[in-house]
Amino acid sequence: MKKSAKTPAETAIETRYVLAPHMVNALGTAFGGVIMSWIDVVAAMVAQRHCEGTVVTASVDTMSFLDPIYIGDHVILKASVNYVGRTSLEVGVTVNKENPINGRQNPTTTAYLTFVHLDNDGQPTDVPKLLLETEEDKRRHENARARVQARKELRKKIRK
Numbered sequence: 590m591k592k593s594a595k596t597p598a599e600t601a602i603e604t605r606y607v608l609a610p611h612m613v614n615a616l617g618t619a620f621g622g623v624i625m626s627w628i629d630v631v632a633a634m635v636a637q638r639h640c641e642g643t644v645v646t647a648s649v650d651t652m653s654f655l656d657p658i659y660i661g662d663h664v665i666l667k668a669s670v671n672y673v674g675r676t677s678l679e680v681g682v683t684v685n686k687e688n689p690i691n692g693r694q695n696p697t698t699t700a701y702l703t704f705v706h707l708d709n710d711g712q713p714t715d716v717p718k719l720l721l722e723t724e725e726d727k728r729r730h731e732n733a734r735a736r737v738q739a740r741k742e743l744r745k746k747i748r749k
């Protein structure tokens with residue numbers, strides 16, 4: 590059965606966690622690995638929803654942590670598909686922290702993850718098309734296209 594083309598909005602996810610005491614480093618701020626794990630899980634769910642099947646994480650671009658997250662802060666993750674290739678797709682994730690007392694939000698991280706859609710034999714298989722609906726969809730898609738190209742060139746150079 591042919592899988593349907595989808596807009597980014599159809600598979601986007603927004604979720605939130607609260608930073609608990611066992612998730613912090615010696616400074617009492619979020620341990621980076623916890624945030625990275627949440628990013629991977631949320632992005633993978635978006636990729637699965639788009640592909641209607643199995644995906645694996647192929648790569649994660651450089652991640653910068655802009656602002657420390659403290660115990661009790663809410664951590665809001667928003668993820669959506671930016672770009673679809675033949676068998677791979679890029680999902681963008683933005684992470685904001687929210688002070689639950691005053692509701693103030695600050696950006697903390699942005700990440701771009703590439704997933705590959707696998708068939709039942711574990712081989713890369715075609716990803717459903719992405720329908721670009723809004724100006725924001727188109728902007729994200731254009732930026733992602735530049736990153737996809739840059740990643741391909743880098744992989745080619747490294748192999749030599």
Ligand SMILES: CC(C)(COP(=O)(O)OP(=O)(O)OC[C@H]1O[C@@H](n2cnc3c(N)ncnc32)[C@H](O)[C@@H]1OP(=O)(O)O)[C@@H](O)C(=O)NCCC(=O)NCCS
Nearest residue numbers: 644645646647648673674675676677678703705713740741
């Ligand atoms: C991801 C994986 C399936 C790619 O296999 P591969 O043999 O390199 O596949 P291909 O060369 O056919 O490339 C498939 C697609 O992935 C893309 N790709 C492969 N490696 C990539 C990387 N490191 N970063 C970004 N994209 C990548 C290719 O550009 C291609 O995209 P396209 O079809 O949209 O043009 C394989 O490397 C793998 O199984 N890695 C381990 C995954 C894993 O264990 N993840 C963590 C747990 S989920």
